[in-house]
Amino acid sequence: MRPRIPALAGIASLPPVALAGGALAVGVGGLYLTGLLLTGGEIEAGTTVRGVDIGGLSREEATAKLERHLAAAGSREMAVRVGERRGAVDPREAGYAFDVEGTVDRATSTGADPIGVIGGLFRSGGDIEPVVRVDEDKARAALEKLAGTLDTKAREGAVSFSDGRVAQVAPRTGHAMDVDASVDALRGPFLRGAADSVTELPARESAPKVTADEVRRAVRAFADPAMSAPVTLTAGGKRFTLSPAVLGEHLTMRPDKAGRLAPELDSEGLRAEPAVSDALKDLPRTPRNARLTAQGDRAVVAADARTGVEVTDKALGKAVLPLLTKSGTARTGEVDTRQIQPEVTRANAARLGLTEKMSSFTVNFEPAAYRTTNVGRAVDLIDGSVVMPGETWSFNRTVGERTEANGFVDGIMIYDDQYKKAPGGGVSAVATTVFNAMFFAGVEPVEYGAHSFYIERYPEGREATVAWGSLDLRFANDSGKALYIEAESTDTSVTVTFLGTKKYDEVTSVKGPRTGVRQPSRKVSTAEECVPQTPLEGFDVTVERVFRDGGREVGREPFRTRYTPRDEVVCESGS
Template structure:
């Protein structure tokens, strides 16, 4: 009598099923170096385990040497050989048969099969038919395509309002529509040509008009008709300041703030990183000089704050430097820190406000254009109070930076709104400045007895002290504060 161990037999069949299983493989077409390559479809195979065990038992008693054929289930691929052959003959081979010629706004360009193949695929649709899929975005970025298209494309030009000799706004630059080629337009031009031959493999790419954000007519309609305010800040020349201030000015210039909308320095300028066009500059973080991208942009924040101040617009958030910087107006200056302190204001003038910003290596000016809500904005300033004397510290080594002393104090500035020759409103803002300690750097003492060297001359205060931490806060006394005035502590500022 022959007995079978069912458990071991099942385990053996399981192992056999595992090693012989094959998933179905669809037929496919790829493009390599300008030529189509087919992938042969294969049926899937799965061992029928219950029947396989019976087949093995029955075959055990056989006396012939013929191989035992186990029962399997076959799964046909969704894309078979017939469909793969059809797609190869009807599309893939014609698509790679030669270059296609295109024109865009009178400019000619040619796209080779090798370039086309890099951005062309064939994918099955819901019915299992292989259909072409063109990566128009990638093709548009190819140098052979991008260069001639760039030559005929042009960006739109916004209207550029400027103040004329009589104080009224004139258009220094009229608006102009631009022209560009979209990904969709390129795809519509290319795909129909791929199955054609000879001279029929040519076509034209359509261009679309791109409207400017601010047209000359729109500028007049939304009330950009006169200068509301203008403010200039001067600063010592330094390469990092010129770069960082110039980049911030570039990002701010031409901004339009609609009525009731909020303007934010951090949202407009973005994070002060190298990727955003800023370079390392000198800043102060918790009393320590540090290098960080964006040093110097607090001059832009101060200029904007004063332009907003004299335009009579509503401040929402701002913070002063921790200690007073002599070239800025007392109590009327601002600094910014990415993620912790912003300069924000709301356009409550009733009309749109256009921001004109420009800079040189030693100065920057921000002018706000729109429609005046008040005849005049006057500034007042009280005396320094709660004066605190600075301390003196001594340091040495290459990390030491000389710092001139300056007293700490409180100061109150006022904003008076004048309409029809009368004061119709007033506000007060209080600012607290901490003292700026004197720092004296002494030369390092060399090892062993030496002849005493003459004391090193005291260097002038480094201009980097203008980038200080924003621990000082400006508070509005009357009426109530317009909004948050910055985070507490001493964050890194620029």
């Protein structure tokens, strides 16, 4: 007898389809309950993350386990490369990290979802890719810092010369890291964690303009021939040879806009080389005017002029460069020289109006070694000066600063109304002589100044002194013709003569009386370089320059001078 199965309320009234569905629901429910019991947690069995098994663990257990393993994996440096340079990125400094919570979220089952639970009965979890979190600001900052060491500029191909030999520089492509793109490019390498791989970061390339082919062409076409042998040049009759070593010191090859290398020669530097300068030093670089002298009332040529010969840097370079690609005897050439003509020659002296003596004046002085040196040096610098019509002549510009380097020595001169030792002492004798030659030649004074107190050997009111940087002696040649200055000296005198064409028949001087006489005082000095000084009164005086032409007076010009008293200076020992 079969056991009796109690009837379930409502079963008999259900149609067959409903009964079938009910059976199915009971079966699914059973599987769901079975899945919940068998999983034993929230993560499917067999689930791994980078080889770490977290299957069957709860979220908390999986999180703790992954934090231990992923922390170590996330601290390994990533090897990177930009172009040919290598470096490393510390993930922690660059803001790359594994998101453990996010990874566990990805690995967990769908919780109470029946389909996910039931599906877990028939499969294992498999390997789950960890979630990567990137702090982009930190990553960008770290990569920008790294770019400073890995970026490379493009290196142009080049050709250089050293000690007569040719050197080549190979071109190189430049690389500049694309920081923004590199932030994303490092996600994959960080995720994979391959310690032995190198990641090439995205970079912008910059190609050199001068290619390897261009370097080879430049060497073949110019550099090798240039260093193959010396070149020999002739300039102004002087012959000299330049070795490859000397040439190479001043040769370069520079790229044009198209990246083609072209030779450049430092002609100025080459001109200064002893091989060149020594050979050309005897060439008369500056012209020399014909020397004139007074013969009675006429100006005559005492010595012929000399043409100057100039070898310019440009001419030297123009001669050298074409020879560098030649061979044998063809490496010989001529340097063009420039002829510099003198202003005054035997042929043009008369045409310039240098035909007669306009004036001449002599100043005598007591002999002293410093006067002989300083007066003689100033005379040498002044003698032969040519002043064209309308030009202004300057004592300071012609003579230069009175220094030891310029040939002058210390001597006695007036400074602050007192005699003192200073460079160029005695030159005022030359200035006074030039002033009087100018005075009697009738040309126009532009700048002049008398001594502060009167010196007995000079004409009252008709004398001049000079001081570098503060007082000059200048005159303008308003005679209408050229003017030539002849200067000469002895141990006790200096004479200056103006040659040209007289503007007036005669120029004379009329001196007025002394006025406003002022008495000197007495001073005692214990200074180590004290110079004794005799007393002399100070006074005012006016001298008139009188012009005569055609036998009659045609004008007067006053020259007014105020002299301060020359105090007596007594030198005493300070001990």
